[in-house]
Amino acid sequence: MTNYQNKSRDELIEELKELHLEHNSLKTSFDKVSDEAAKLTEKVFDLRWMLEHAGDAAIYRGNYRTMQYEYWSPNVEQIVGYTVAEMFEMGQPGALARMNQDDVVGLGSLISDLMSNGGGPFSIEYRFNAKDGSIRYINESGHAFVDQDNVPLYAIGSIRDITALKQAEHLIHEKNDAIEAQNEEYKLINEELKIAKERAEESDRLKSAFLANMSHEIRTPMNGILGFAGLLKEPGLSGDKQQDYIRIIEKSGARMLNIINDIVDISKIESGLMKVNLKESNINEQLEYIYTFFKPEVEAKGLQLFFNNTVLAEKSTIITDREKVFAIFTNLVKNAIKFTKSGRIDIGSDLIETNNTAGINNGQALLQFYVKDSGMGISRDRQEAIFERFVQADIYDKMALQGAGLGLSISKAYVEMLGGKIWVESELDKGSIFYFTLPYISELKEKITIEKDLVSETEANKIGNLKILVAEDDETSELLMSISIRDHCREIIKVRTGVEAVEACRLNADIDLILMDILMPGLSGYDAIRQIRQFNKDVVIIAQTAFAQTGDRDKSIAVGCNDYISKPIDKVKLLELIQKYFNS
DSSP, X not given: OOOOTTSOHHHHHHHHHHXXXXXXXXXXXXXXXXXXXXXXXXXXXHHHHHHHHSSSEEEEEEETTTTEEEEEOTTHHHHHSOOHHHHHHHHHHHHHHTBOHHHHHHHHHHHHHHHHTTOEEEEEEEEEEOXXXXXXXXXXXXXXXXXXXXXXXXXXXXXXXXXHHHHHXXXXXXXHHHHHHHXXXXXXXXXXXXXXXXXXXXXXXXXXXXXXXXXHHHHHHHHHHHHHHHHTTSTTOOHHHHHHHHHHHHHHHHHHHHHHHHHHHHHHHHHTOOOOOOEEEEHHHHHHHHHHHHHHHHHHTTOEEEEEEOOOGGGOEEEEOHHHHHHHHHHHHHHHHHTOSSSEEEEEEEEEOSSOSTTOBTTBOEEEEEEEEOSSOOOGGGTTGGGSTTOOTTTTSTTTTSSOSOHHHHHHHHHHHTTOOEEEEEETTTEEEEEEEEEOXXXXXXOOOOOOOOOOHHHHTTBOOEEEEXXXXXXXXXXXXXXXXXXXXXXXXXXXXXXXXXXXXXXXTTOOEEEEESSOSSSOXXXXXXXXXXXXXXXXXXXXXXXXXXXXXXXXXXXXXXXXXXSSOOHHHHXXXXXXXXXX
16 A cells, blocks of 8 residues: 655656556547447347348357357358257267268368368368258368367358259259260261261262163163174174074173073162062082083183082082072172183082081081182272172272173072172182072972973974964063964964953964963953953963063962063063963
């Protein structure tokens, strides 16, 4: 306590002044503190208001080792549906239980990282099961603090509902995926269009080449036919010359007929009208016939033809379409002759009863045939293309242009129709081997009708004297038909229309045979036949047509014909057909 009794009045006054100044200073300090306190209170109020009304919820973790919450701002209810009180009632395990369990693992990793690195900013996303049962995507971010000894203290931050953002991102991803898939689809479509365009261009090129080829192939034999037919008119022509010219005309006609037959066959194949006619066929006999048939042509070119067959006689009869087998071999042997300048050609067959060779189908026994030549060969990149329509191994090669480019395509179609396979093994300048297989079928479930061999012209001459009606609108065809049958009939009646054919039958009830052309002016051959059958059920009618389409025979039989023959008319075949109905 200050001793005021020993102090003078002046000293006391001075001391009082000092106390007064100190009081004023303390009062000023107090006023400042009061002002700061008021301002701080206002700031706390503002901060509390912002925390309670902000979109994010503030959080405070007193110990971020356990991430135990010690503070939630009230607007946590807007995010997860639970009030602050409910969040604290859950406790940490309850809150963790409402998080997606995969995300809890991520949260644990985050805590470990913070503790290892002395605190710092953090951010994590997790899914939270809200009170209404929905799943909320939460982003929690903030800062973890440590003391001077790097001991963890607390973490402060906020949580934000990013569900809408995640949904938007999901939709964007889906949209992007859809766009990407659509782009891929567009790429595929564009690629397909590109391929289709290339194929169309290639097809146009091949068809143009084919048409040019056809023009050449048809005009060449026609030139031979018309040219040498004109030469036959020259006076003083010797008999030998006449025969030479006639042979050239016949050869040219056969060449043109082969071209036309190929075009007809490929049209039938493409339209699905080509049918298989399964019958018993002796493969050995057929191969021997092919060998005998082509031997003169092969030797005339200075080549050798060899025949090798290992199929036993007792196993040589199978069920197949022998006409198609003959056509396959014919195409292959003709190609071998055409593209071989010197050397040899081999044909042969083997019976394969195991399943260790190309072409075997589920262990079924197969007949494998081959045609081998020592010709120019085929490059590896063209060995598949040669079986396509209108394509030849080298379309610019002069020799390749001597043909329609349909033979191998037809052969491939026939082989596949018969249940087999065809392929080629070849090297340039070393020759080629064409193989094809046929399933070894020794019998059919249904009864088989064996075709009769064609009768010879001598046998056909046994036909008796007949009265025949020839209904043909083409003068040349009518003349050829009449000449072919004139030695085997007592009378020929000629008509040019269907109406005339019906009338001639009414006036001549004793007609034995009608050779009816299908395509005639006015009344067609089919309609004429229907009318004739109304009053004459017995007369034999044979339809003849230049169309030769699959189904024509069945249609002809259906309207009342006894039989059918296609043009060009082969005299022996015609007489053999007549012999069938009039064998004296």
